[in-house]
Amino acid sequence: MATTFERSTNFGLQVGGNSGRIEAHFHPAAERPETPPSPSCVLPFRRDPDFVNRGTLLDQIREKSTAPASRIALVGLGGVGKSQLAIEHCYRTAERSPETWVFWVHASNAARLEQGFRDIANRVKLAGRKDPQADVFKLAHDWLRDEKKGKWLLVLDNADEAAVLSPVTQFLPPSRHGAVIVTSRTERATSCLVEIGDVIPVKSMRKADAHALLARKLGSEIEQDGMAELAAALEHMPLALVQAAAYIKKRAPRCSVRQYLDEFRRNDDTKTSLLDYEAGSLRRDREAKNSIIITWQISFDHVRDVRESAANLLSLMSFFDRQGIPEFLLHSYEERHVGQRSVESSQESREREVSKRAFEDDIVMLQEFSFISLTKTADAFEMHSLVQLATRRWLGSQGQLEQWKQRYITNLCAEFPPGRYENWATCQALFPHATAVVEQRPRNKECLQKWALLLYNAAWFAWQRGSAGEAEIMCVLSMEVRKGLFGEEHIETLDSIAMVGLVKKMKGRWKEAEVRVMETSSRVLGDEHPSTLTSMNNLAFTLQGQGHYNKAIPLLEKCCRLQRQVLGPDHPNTRSSLKALQAWKVGEQTPSDY
Incomplete structure (x- = not known):
């Protein structure tokens, strides 16, 4: 017996008595034709009434x-x-x-x-x-x-x-x-x-567009003093602007744009705390983070998982000044100076080529994620400072911040020369990165020595070009570190103390410290040591600047005599001192470049 059921209402089959074979065929009912819907636009997000048209x-x-x-x-x-x-x-x-x-x-x-x-x-x-x-x-x-x-x-x-x-x-x-x-x-x-x-x-907003977005998100009831500065500090990044506006509005009137900006500028910790703020957004996917710091850190994790060497490169770059990051400082010392070796084995040559290709692949990946961009010279890179901050925060959460900080300091210290005139071109190119290192004091003792040396050389250059404020910050830090590491009578400490004296003289501030520097240098190093001569010259100029010619002229005469013996009569320092001495003796005012 064969039975066919085609209606969807048949859910079972009952048979009283049967000694033969029973076959049952069930056919589900065909789908009923549905009325075709009309075209529509159904999005998971509402339209943003504050949307700003971004150029073209x-x-x-x-x-x-x-x-x-x-x-x-x-x-x-x-x-x-x-x-x-x-x-x-x-x-x-x-x-x-x-x-x-x-x-x-x-x-x-x-x-x-x-x-x-x-x-x-x-x-x-x-x-x-x-x-x-x-x-x-x-x-x-x-x-x-x-x-x-x-x-x-x-x-x-x-x-x-x-x-x-x-x-x-x-x-x-x-x-x-x-x-x-x-x-x-x-x-x-x-x-x-x-x-x-x-x-x-899609890049950061233009200035005018960023200002418009921030103004719309803040609303007319919020005092907008400092709004342009805040937009610039947030690098015209839309999500960061929306975050900041939400933070300010939620706390108004106890929080203004100016107060937020002051807090943002205080230090990296407060800056990170503000950027970590999770402002709810009706136009972001439920899985997307509303904190720009966390948003980027998810991408950092992805880069590390896919290509760890690219994540390492990003880690190193996060410590430099955001502009003009030189390619050569991103390589190891051995890679930077490979051309100085007279002989290179075929194995070393192959390894260098492999390393070069790997570096290029790392750069491509970081560019693809828009973490970095090339400058016009193609041998230097740029980053958003907020991306750098987020990267350092990410490194801290991974327990790797100190490791990459030390790598940065080591690379920069090895290439930043003393601030003498012949080194000015190199110093000028690297100085912004040396300025950035001020906030990156390392914990490791060996690296701390490099940090102090780097600051000393950078202060030397800053002093030479007349930037007394920057020079003072750097040389005082260098001096304090060297005092702690070596004591006050170590030659490196004396160099830093002398540099502090030079900078203070430039700023018109004289203290007894210069006398102590000269006396200590003379006792420890001897009168004929170049560091002692520098201190002697500095003290003479300081005395002259205070109008103490009766003390300044004899001291500079002694300095000139020793400089002729040690440095030679044609050395720039000797000639400069002699010229100053002649001017002092005839009562002329010393030119400012002495």
């Missing part, structure tokens, strides 16, 4: 996305506003073209990507979508390629992993009636879908 970016997005079968990518740092641009473009597209379907898919991982395509299937009521075995990607693909379904725009948001995006590219047909926009932190992740010429870099 939206025009570029519109122009590229209206081309047949367009695929474009918005690429930039986390928090730079890529998703906000895509959201605004979607709403404008819906306004201009109500007959266009607008889809938004979260592409941060495979599960969310699949769910996004399942949502598309439900939106357009695809037949077969309810089958547990259905391939929603294939179903969506067939719908998207059908021109009869009308125009569509698909946004793949936060597509930062090539491994997630690549498998679904086959299901995104290059349809004349469709456009795909990808937002990502790295160009590499989008390369499986988007041509390099269709990548739109």
